[in-house]
Amino acid sequence: MTSPYPRIRPTGTTPRRVRDLALTFGLEQAPVTSPDTPSAGGRQAPADVVVTSVASDNRAAADGDLFVALPGAHAHGARFAPDAVARGARAVLTDAHGAAALAAGDLPPGVPVLVAADPRAVLGPVAAWVYGEPAEHLMTFGVTGTNGKTTTTYQVDHLLRALGWTGGLVGTVETRAGDQVLPSRLTTPEAADLQAVLAAMCEAGVHTLAMEVSSHSLSMHRVDGIEFGVVGFTNLSQDHLDFHGDLQAYFDAKASLFTPARARRGVVVVDDVWGERMAAAAEVPVATLRTRPARADEPAADWSVTDVAPHGTGSAFTLTHRDGRSLRTSTSLPGGFNVANAALAVAMVLEGGAHLEDVVEALESAGGLSATVPGRMEVVGAGDDAGEPGQPRVVVDFAHNTDALELALAALRPTTTGRLVVVFGATGDRDPGKRPAMGAAAVAGADVVVVTDDDPHSEDAAAVRAAVLDGARAAQQVAREAGRDVTVLEVAPRGEAIARAVAGAGAADTVLVAGRGHETVQEVAGVDLELDDRVEARRALQQRLAGGEDQGREHQERTTTA
Ligand SMILES: CC(=O)N[C@H]1[C@@H](OP(=O)(O)OP(=O)(O)OC[C@H]2O[C@@H](n3ccc(=O)[nH]c3=O)[C@H](O)[C@@H]2O)O[C@H](CO)[C@@H](O)[C@@H]1O[C@H](C)C(=O)N[C@@H](C)C(=O)N[C@H](CCC(=O)O)C(=O)O
Ligand SMILES: Nc1ncnc2c1ncn2[C@@H]1O[C@H](COP(=O)(O)OP(=O)(O)OP(=O)(O)O)[C@@H](O)[C@H]1O
Structure with missing residues (x-):
């Protein structure tokens, strides 16, 4: 990867006339008011200009692009238009402010500037048009919800x-388009990048798309221009309120995926009240899925999960439709929530039109839903194989909100014969309300709680830890009164916290390293530091092995009584 802003793009695209673009989307061409070119005649008529691709960030711009200059919270993209043009962009689409800024003659006269009232709102459809509506050539599956998007998407795939x-x-x-694989910057890319990826998929002979659709992306029009074949909803709990304001607005953003402009049909997990609301709010046909026993006052769901039983590292379960279709399969990932993710994935594929017999056969030959999801309940070993004798089980998981942390701990408790240790922190510059709640959830679910740093971003890391510790210590007191002794430690930096937790664990213990999953960069005070929890955990396990098996337990006992 050489570019600082790498993108997956198709290699061959059809040139599109800017004039046709303007006509199709009803876009005006900005008048040219540069002092050097006082009349519109100074700028080439759009009829002569063609584009083959779209970019909304100058750092990703390339020859033949339409550069879409968006107004943002930090900058107006118009500021970067001259650079985008220097990199090969042939035309610019922006709003009135952007056009006014560009009217000063920053662009060569041959570059047409088109104006839309809200360029973000047209970017998706425009990019889809330029790339030849690639989503229409794929079977598309979109997953939204607070937790479980990544896992469900991998299971669908x-x-x-x-x-x-x-x-x-x-x-x-990550993003995978045929042989091209790129680590992701956002969960759901900006529309220009997304449509380019879909076009690259079509070019590479890809048939199906399994994709996460974040609430940010719905609010910011990133998936506009895609009508998903099937969309799925996992669950909803408090998160991202710094962006959405309140839970209702967060819910409304997710609900917009279940409308005819964005999807043809859906599957909604109705285990919680938000799922029931989503099913009621959906404006497209949805099948409901319940993955826990129904209460007496609840109507039967379309799809139900029953007979959940331990199966290897995960669970086996039966998925039944009210019409009688039924299958039994398994997921290798631990925890009840992974049964929900797996069942949702199967139901989405069946609702997409797959035949039950084919799905049964495919699942049998694949050994159930056994996709490994990077940093999601990923068991890490000192070597290639996880779970060496004499070593604690170390699990790296992306749980970074209260609900996910509770569930991850609950998922590991039944298979932990010793103590459950959790290492985690809260993110800086994000929803401060969840910090004490996460501390309390950790104490409720674990025996040893090691509070450390997540991504402090621009905040004081010690202050973020202090807010988490407030919640943890209050809950520790409550637990003590109820006769449960929970150890709460503060250890930073994060690598040291992981090392201490692993060194201190006994062979029967489980150490959950929560919050960062697959991430490899930690932002501290605006500086990106390399940090991969799986690498840290592996190193700590190797050090334990080198230091002898009993060292960990002794160390933990010393720490615990300190
Ligand atoms: C709230 C949010 O999502 N903001 C995104 C948005 O920022 P913005 O509108 O304020 O844009 P800006 O930074 O002011 O820039 C304005 C325009 O100038 C362009 N620009 C900017 C700088 C430059 O050097 N060159 C350039 O061309 C930008 O690409 C943009 O088009 O557009 C930017 C450009 O794409 C994104 O980087 C930025 O993502 C921010 C940083 C982000 O972290 N977003 C997260 C919260 C997000 O979207 N997360 C969800 C997942 C959440 C979850 O479920 O966990 C996701 O889908 O990833
Ligand atoms: N269905 C679920 N319900 C609750 N928690 C879940 C569920 N699935 C996964 N989790 C927990 O949430 C964490 C994040 O899971 P995953 O990455 O699949 O979700 P996500 O929605 O993609 O998250 P994000 O939007 O933050 O990237 C997992 O590490 C796990 O602890």
Whole structure:
């Protein structure tokens, strides 16, 4: 990867006339008011200009682009238009402010500037048009919800591949388009990048798309221009309120995925009240899915999960439709929530039109839903194999909100014969309300709580830890009164916290390193530091092995009584 702003793009595209673009989307051409070119005649008529691709960030601009200059919270993209043009952009689309800024003659006269009232709102459809509506050539599956998007998306992709399709994937961890694989910057890319990825998928012979759709992306029009074949909703809990304001607005953003402009049909997990509301609010046909026993006052769901039983590292379960279709399969990932993710994935593929017999056969040959999801309940070993004798089980998970932390701990408790240790922190510059709640959740679910740093971003890391510790210490007191002794430690930096927790754990213990999952960069005071929890955990396990098996337990006992 050489570019600082790498993108997946198609290699061959059809030139589109800017004039046709303007006509199709009803866009005006900005008058030219540069002192050197006082009349519109100074700028080339759009009829002569063609574009083959779209960019909304100058750092990603390339020859033949339409550069879409968006107003943002930090800058107006118009500021970067001259650089985008220097990199090969042939035309600019922006709003009236952007056009006014560019009227000063910053662009060569041959570059047409088109104006839209809200360029973000047209970017998706415009990019889809330029790239030849690639989503229409793919079977598209979109997953939204607070937790479980990445995991469910991987399971959908896994099942589609087991069915013989060539799968493409877009999400928090990575983007996969044929042989091209790129780590992700955003969960759901900006529309210009997304449409380019879809076009590259079509070019690479990809048949299916499994994709995460974040609430930010829905509010910011990133998936406009895509009508998903099937969309899925996992769950909703407090998160991202710094962006959405309140839970209702957060819910409304997610609900907009279940409308005819964005999807043809959906599957909604109705385990919680938000799922029921989503099913009621949906403006497209949805099938409901319940993954826990129904209460007496609840109507039967379309799809139900029953007979959940331990199976290897995960669970086996039966998925049944009210019409009688039924299958039994398994997920290798631990925890009840992973049964929900797996069942949602299977139901989405079935609602997409796959035949039950084919799905049963595919799941049997694939050994169930056994996709490994990077940094999601990922068991890390000192070597290639996880779970060496004499070593604690170390699990790296992306749980970074209260609900996810509670569930991750609950998922690991039944298979932990010793103590459950958790290492985690809260993110700086994000929803401060969840910090004490996460501290309390950790104490409620674990025996040893090691509070450390997540991504402090621009905040004082010690102050973020202090807010988490407030919640943890209050809960510790409550636990003590109830006769449960929980150890609470503060250890920073994060690498040291992981090392201490692993060194201090006994062979029967589980150490959950929560919050950062697959991430490899930690932002501290505006500086990006390399940090991969899986690498730190592996190193700590190797050090334990080198230092002898009993060293950990002794160390933990010393720490615990300190
Ligand atoms: C709130 C939010 O999502 N903001 C995104 C938005 O920022 P913005 O509108 O304020 O844009 P800006 O930074 O002012 O820049 C304005 C325009 O100038 C362009 N620009 C800017 C700088 C430059 O050097 N060159 C350039 O061309 C930008 O690409 C943009 O088009 O557009 C930017 C350009 O794409 C994004 O980087 C930025 O993501 C921010 C940094 C971000 O972190 N977003 C997160 C919260 C997000 O979207 N997360 C969700 C997942 C959440 C979850 O479920 O966990 C996601 O889908 O990733
Ligand atoms: N269905 C679920 N319900 C609750 N928690 C879940 C569920 N699935 C996963 N989790 C927990 O949430 C964490 C994040 O999971 P995952 O990455 O699949 O979700 P996500 O929605 O993609 O998250 P994000 O939007 O933050 O990237 C996991 O590490 C796990 O602890």
